[in-house]
Amino acid sequence: MSDMTEGPRDLPQGSDGEQDEGSRAPHRVIGTPPPAEARTLLASEQEPPQRPRIIVPTGPAAKRGERLVATFFLLSGLASIGFVASYVTLRPGSLVDTLRSNLTLGIAMSVAFGAIAIGAVLWLHLLMPKVEIPEDRHSIASSPAERAEFADTFAEGAERSGFVKRPLVRRSLLGASVLLGVAPLVVLRDLGPLPETKLRHTAWARGRRLLVLGPNTPIRPADFSSPGQMITVAPEGFEDNQDAMAKAATIIIKFRPGQLKPPTVMNWAVDNIVAYSKICTHVGCPVALYEQTTHRILCPCHQSTFDAARGAKVVFGPAPRALPQLPLGVDSEGFLISTNDYHVPVGPSFWELGGSGFSGGNEQS
Amino acid sequence: MSTTEKALEGTGRFLDDRLHGASGLNRFLRKIFPDHWSFLLGEIALYTFIILLLTGTFLTLFFQPSMTEVTYHGVYTPLDGVRMSEAYSSTLNISFDVRGGLLMRQIHHWAALLFIGAIMVHMLRVFFTGAYRKPREFNWLIGIIIFSIAIFEGLFGYSLPDDLLSGTGLKITQGVLESFPIVGTYLSFFLFGGQFPGHDIIPRLYVIHVLIIPAVLLALIAAHVFLTFHLKHTQFPGKGRTNANVVGAPMYPYFMAKTGAFFFFIFAVLALLSTFAQINPIWLFGPYNPSAITAGSQPDFYMGALEGALRMMPNWVWNVAGHTFAFNEFIPALLPLGIIFGGGAMWPFIEQWVTGDRGEHHILDRPRNAPTRTGIGVAAVVFYGVIWLEGANDVIANHLDISLFLTTWIARITVIVGPIIAYWVTKRVCLGLQRKDAHLLEHGIETGIIRQLPNGAYVEATRPVSENDEAVLISRTGLPPLPAPAADEEVPAKSMRGGMGRMRLALNRVVTEGIAAPTGNGHGEEHANGHGEPAAISGQGDQGRDGQDSGSSS
CATH class of the missing domain: 2.102.10.10 (Rieske [2Fe-2S] iron-sulphur domain)
Known part of the structure; x- marks a missing residue:
């Protein structure tokens, strides 16, 4: 979190609240591919891209947000301590004790989880700049060259092993595999007796x-x-x-x-x-x-x-x-x-x- | 700052020297996730599964999966001195003697309900938006398998405490299993180690519930999430979003923060439910006794459809050559969910065959833009819903003060008629919405400002829709035409011949039914559907013209 606030210290202060970081992406017409600059941000193979200028919300509103987020995280911590305290002090022994223990443990647990959730969401919305970045999809299918290469590799292996040319080896292996797969099923026989006329x-x-x-x-x-x-x-x-x-x-x-x-x-x-x-x-x-x-x-x-x-x-x-x-x-x-x-x-x-x-x-x- | 960076750098170097993770991890951190609330539904299922693993592990530390009879002497005094199985007595102990045990049990049960509920809603989202289309058919199939075995996982887990309610559920399961032709009796004897109830079923269900199915689920869920990741997430249409990109926020830190918060939020909601909303109070039901039962008992909601199907089915049985076909049992057990699961599994491929659309789809459909699919989906929901409601027909009859037998007859008729009506109505509504969209694109948004023209005529001023809305509105793309006869011949293309070809053509006419996409300026020709076929909705197209708000037409 310290990185988040210290990073942009030397940057000109923006207005309070959220900043639209998308402004650095040039305006585009619908349906056209994204500009090349945007792509370089994502492709790690190319020359190291310029770190984009990150404008993190600053100012009093952000400060308030920071305190709010921290408050929720602290609340969660307190609830966790409360959970342990409830566990140690409330022992079962009667129905009422059990219900009381369930109630306090449950509330402490709900708060411990819920406060972190709320804190994280507030962090996201109050302290992180909004972004919307396009990323290219690549064709799911491999290129024809890659496919051909794979086919070659496969055929080469099949040829070396003689799997195609030696049917005796192939068929005996397949036959044995089938038997090996079926044989262990007999051990399931003793799961239960046969029905015979027991249902009658x-x-x-x-x-x-x-x-x-x-x-x-x-x-x-x-x-x-x-x-x-x-x-x-x-x-x-x-x-x-x-x-x-x-x-x-x-x-x-x-x-x-x-x-x-x-x-x-x-x-x-x-x-x-x-x-x-x-x-x-x-x-x-x-x-x-x-x-x-x-x-x-x-x-x-x-x-x-x-x-x-x-x-x-x-x-x-x-x-x-x-x-x-x-x-x-x-x-x-x-x-x-x-x-x-x-x-x-x-x-x-x-x-x-x-x-x-x-x-x-x-x-x- | 520098010390932090140095420490990170050192750790990073140490790890990368050994794991070569930097480049892959970099892509991972930069991965773009599109944002939409409905994309979180699958995450609910994922996170409830993790919560199920955590709480379930805790429960195994105290649960005794044994049907050995013991006499109870514990905190829950109303059952003091009662003879019961160790499974039931240890569940009582978890609930009353183990600190936090009741909370864990209730979280486990609530999480199970949420898990299956989230899967259902997630699957509906995927279906109605066409997210299952190429290249994501495998993930759709994996999802269907996850859904079906999750139901068994729930049923088996719910049966473990050996209380009266779950024991009755097991008896029903066994009765249905026994009815299967040829193998039923043997399956039942082998599963139960003899006659019902025997002493083997709880330990056997236990190992299936805590080991076998969770392992399979874990593998399938991992594959499901990996594929989602690998194929990149689909996105809804919008400004700047194309079939060739994915627009959103990067994994790190945005998606991590969001999804992490979501996990905690789900855990909090489950903890809250489990604190205040009692679930499966097995101590009130008592231990299982084959000659006892309570009225108005209901299984967990995901078993409701099976229960309803059993209640709805007429008592048809065939006796042939000394053998019994108990249609009244195995048909309701297999048919309704078989239609849903089987139909769901085949649908992507049926759709591809009918539409001839074999392209990749990364932009989601708005449900209105695929009226036939949406109609079929809603029909399936109605079909399932009617059967599900019939599973509580005694409760419904009691609350609405109508005859029990009448509820069953209503369900028997509605389960057939309801989906047909639902299909038809949904499709009309979709077409109406398409017409409304076309109208918006052509004429813009009504502003309510009336202007007088120099010649005295009044017109209403409209303003064009925003760029983003426009991108959404024009997202409806026509389907590619089916293989057509060669230009100079009458003979249909090879794949369009014969009975199957004619059926394909007929079905294709049904799925391509739609309002012609407007040209954007002026009045579009509303009767063409891209195939030169007259649109099947002829007559209604006229209603969509000129100033009629056709959102509610037909």
């Missing part, structure tokens, strides 16, 4: 109790105080198993007598309680919203809507098939159990699903 089965099986998720207690049909609720259940023994629950999460809804309609499989309902997979058949979000009055189950992700009273068939949205229905029964102690696994795969479609996945008793009508 869940943790539900004959005689598995339904645990109400949360309290993790089994439930009797009589425990439903009133129809209409939707409850999420897990197969007993898998309530904490995320991998199992990602497919086995199930919802049960109790209806009033006569409300359940085909294609609901009535044999799989107990006391008007019906169980459906909670995994949306679109992309697998949990279908967590239930509207009692319309019996509609809604997936909050992409709004696939299913009619719970009619075998959870699709009413609207991007899901292509009904939520699979879980066959329910009651065990000797009166608790709800599954009498089998889901008859069709739960969750989103996959390549191997096939048409049978769309007709699992409660088919989409």
